[in-house]
Amino acid sequence: MGATEAYQLLKLPFLFEHYKTHQKYSQGLSFSKFIDNHYFTTTTYDSDYQQDMQLPFKTSNRTISLLNFDSFFLAKQSIVPLLTFNSRKKYLLFDDKDYASNKLNNIFQPPRA
Numbered sequence: 001m002g003a004t005e006a007y008q009l010l011k012l013p014f015l016f017e018h019y020k021t022h023q024k025y026s027q028g029l030s031f032s033k034f035i036d037n038h039y040f041t042t043t044t045y046d047s048d049y050q051q052d053m054q055l056p057f058k059t060s061n062r063t064i065s066l067l068n069f070d071s072f073f074l075a076k077q078s079i080v081p082l083l084t085f086n087s088r089k090k091y092l093l094f095d096d097k098d099y100a101s102n103k104l105n106n107i108f109q110p111p112r113a
């Protein structure tokens with residue numbers, strides 16, 4: 001775990017404990033709203049700022065962060081140009097004249113009198 005950010009997973013119990021603390025003050029707070037407030041909105045410097053910074057994946061002591069929540073979870077909008085090609089040439093998907101089933105009419109003939 002030393003070479004990756006996987007050690008952050010060891011902080012998961014603190015995440016749930018911090019969520020329970022927030023639930024005491026905000027009745028009806030869902031876990032998804034808690035995650036949204038702590039990870040996807042602008043950081044607020046309130047009374048529990050130091051506790052917020054102890055949550056998993058909030059800070060890193062590495063020089064390169066392998067997991068960036070902004071780019072990992074948010075959809076990027078991009079414009080892809082639509083390319084169309086016009087071709088008048090027709091391509092055969094298969095050529096059935098060389099199949100054995102087409103040559104069976106030479107073998108199977110109706111009875112002759």
